Amino acid sequence: MAYKIIVCAKQVPDTNEIKTNPETGTLIRDGVPSILNNDDANALEEALKIKDAHPGTVITVVTMGPPQADVMLKECLAMGADDAILLSDRALGGSDTWATSNAISAGIRKAAEKMGGYDIIFAGRQAIDGDTAQVGPQIAEKLGVPQVSYVKKFELDGNKVTVERALEDGYEVIELQTPCLLTAIKELNTPRYMYIRGIYEAEKAEISVWNADDIGVDKEKEVGLRPSPTNVFKSFTPKPKGAGQKVAGDTEKEIAKNLLISLKDKNII
Ligand SMILES: Cc1cc2nc3c(=O)[nH]c(=O)nc-3n(C[C@H](O)[C@H](O)[C@H](O)COP(=O)(O)OP(=O)(O)OC[C@H]3O[C@@H](n4cnc5c(N)ncnc54)[C@H](O)[C@@H]3O)c2cc1C
Structure with missing residues (x-):
């Protein structure tokens, strides 16, 4: 059986020293090198393992970010993903997690039209910059599909998915049906490297770029800084201890x- 898989991947700054704009509370990314978010590499790896075991499986990677996020998408293609979609529009800038998941779930709906549906959506548990671990579960809610977060082991048999969900002092085994959304943690697998032919082909690949109108979100009410219900009240860097x-x-x-x-x-x- 071949599967249709969507992977949510975020380009994040390659640093632990995130700075925020004190006036808007938004993240400052200028001048910081970017990478594929760690947990998202595990999410993609699990999708690639399914593709290895089930020929004909297709993987579409979806990201919301600035135009330069296409570099990260090309890395995903070079690892083995089949298609990549960049949701990019000034109207999406400043989105909090609620607005981000509005945009990504709308992007997934449109991607599903292109793919003829989806069986599994993989996301990372957490992005190393925003750090909220809210976006994956919010996307599942908005798409109305079952979800399991903190997935450390994954098995697939037809439409039946069996996962181990990590807890602080153990794990639980959960069974669910496709379509579903799972959020990956690093214990799930070891992400593969890009392969040479993949890098070459990814360089030539066309990445679909969709704006807010393409995915049909309301720019006044659903995405961007203004409609975002979360506001950063204060941000500061703790003073070093003596x-x-x-x-x-x-x-x-x-x-x-x-x-x-x-x-x-x-x-x-
Ligand atoms: C008031 C406010 C303003 C903000 N303004 C900005 C801003 O101007 N610019 C900015 O970049 N951020 C901004 N942020 C941060 C932004 O909300 C988060 O980066 C974003 O919502 C994702 O949340 P997170 O990083 O906590 O992801 P998490 O919830 O920790 O991510 C979990 C998983 O969801 C998926 N995911 C998350 N984000 C994306 C994405 N963009 N594309 C694809 N998959 C994704 C990934 O699989 C990821 O592993 C703002 C936050 C707030 C509260």
């Missing part, structure tokens, strides 16, 4: 005694 102080002493007992003396001197105890 240097620590080492308590002297030759034995553990002496160190403990000196610590007590020091705390008493500072009127802490």
Whole structure:
């Protein structure tokens, strides 16, 4: 059986030091190199494994982002995805997770028309910049399909999907039917590298770019900064802590005694 798979992938800054615009609360991405979001590479890898096992399977990668996100989409094609769609429009800029999932679910509906439906949507659990882990589950809600997040193991048998969902102290085994949405974590697999012919073909590939009108979202009410219900009230970088102080002493007992003396001197105890 061949499957139709959609992968949601986000281009993220290759850094842990995200800066925000203090006036708008939006992320500043200028001048920061970008990569495919880590969990999304796991999402794509799982889709590629299905394609390896089920010839005829097609994978479409969907992203919402600025025009330069096409570089990340070409990487996905070079890894083995069949098609890539970039949702890009100034009207989409400044979207919070609610507005982002409005745009992506509308993009998936349109992609599904092109593909003749879909069986599985893979997303990452979390994007390393926004970090909310909300977008995948919101897309599932808006498309009205069942979802499982934090997927660390995946099996497919016809229309039956069996997954292990990671919990803090174990995992649960969940069965569901296609069509469904799953969010991947790094324990799911090891993403493959791009292959040489794939890189060459991806360079020549046409990436469909759809704007807000193409996907039929309301620019005043559904996407962008203004209709987004979440507002960043304040953002700041925590001040670095001062240097620590080492308590002297030759034995553990002496160190403990000196610590007590020091705390008493500072009127802490
Ligand atoms: C008030 C406000 C304003 C914002 N303004 C901006 C802005 O101007 N520019 C900006 O870039 N961000 C902006 N953001 C951040 C933006 O909302 C999030 O980056 C975006 O909604 C995705 O959320 P996340 O990063 O937490 O993704 P998560 O929910 O952590 O992502 C989970 C998964 O969803 C999928 N996914 C998430 N985003 C995308 C995407 N864009 N395309 C495809 N798949 C995706 C991926 O599979 C990802 O692994 C703003 C946020 C707020 C609250």
